[in-house]
Amino acid sequence: MRKIKWALIAIVVLIVGGFLHYTLPRHDIVRVVNTYQERQELGDWTRIFWSKPDDLSAGLINRDVQFIQTVLPNGKPRVFRNEDTGWSWPPYFKFDTANLLTQAEDLKSTADAPKWAVVTFYGWRNEWLTVFPNAISIKPVAGPDVTVIPWFNIFFFVFLLVAFLFLRAVWLQFRERTIDPALEEVEERWDAVEDRVAERRGRLSRWLDTWRSKKR
Template sequence: MAYVKWAFILIFWGSVAALLHYTLPQHDVVRIVNTYEERQELNDWTRIFWASPDDQSANLTNRDVQFIQAVRPNGKVVVYRNEDTGWGWPPYFKFDTANLYTEANDAISTKEDPEWVAVTHYGWRSEILSIFPNAVSIKPVDGPDVRIIPWFNIIFLILFFALLRAIWVRWRRFREAKVVPMIESVEDGYYAASDALEESRGRFQKWLDSWKSK
């Protein structure tokens, strides 16, 4: 039972960590090199990694998606998709895909004359699954070495774990005040009933023995 308990705990917290890592905003300092639009096939088991801005797109097996190609300061390439999130999940309420696409085109630069920008995004990049992080905003920065402190993530995680601790403390108090006494009462009743049953069996056995002696 202990192994099952710890396996459940690891799976639960691993799922929570994965959800937070996928959903919370991340920041990349990059140089934008190109933007393009491409038709993407939406598989049933990877559809959750693509935005569904309206009811019609939810029924489509493919659609045109805008992409932003960029290069990190270390030379590694990164590709972002540019899709509205609408009122769905994650709750970024992004409706300015066209504006962001224009900003990305305006920020295109060359290796000889680089223009560095900070791209705020969420999601994961997987070449095997053909999924891309979704760009949320683009902001010019002074250079490739600029340091961006994720204040939103820090505040959110502090409040999130504070809420979890508050729930745990209240549950522990409720358990000690209500659940534990109830369990102990049930156990006491069970043991009392067992003792009474054992005593009755003893008396019945004595009664049978008394008949045998006659």
């Protein structure tokens, strides 16, 4: 049972951790090299990795998607999609795809004269599933060594910790005031029932002993 318990906890942690890792914003310092638009096929189940800014997206098999090609400071490529999130999940309320594309175009540069920018994004990159992270914003920075502090994530996890401690305190108080007294009352009643049963068994045993003595 203990192994099953820890296995279930590990599964829950993986699911919640994966959900948060996909949804929460992250930051990459990159150099923009190109932007383009390409028609993408929306698979049956991989559709969840693409935005749904309007009702028509649910019925489309494919659609045109904007992409931003970038290079990390270590030379590795990083490709972002540029889609509005609208009012759907995750709740970034992104409606400025055209503006973001313009900003990315303005930040294009070469390796000889690089312009560095920080891209805020969510999602994963998976080449096998043709999945791309979605760029939320792009801003120029002084260089590739700039430190970006993830303030939103810090505040989010602090909020989660405070909420957890608050709910834990509420639960402990509820348990102390309501559940524990109820359990103690049930336990006392159960003990009283056991005492009555034991007493009656004793009486029955003594009554049977009187009959046994007469038989002798």
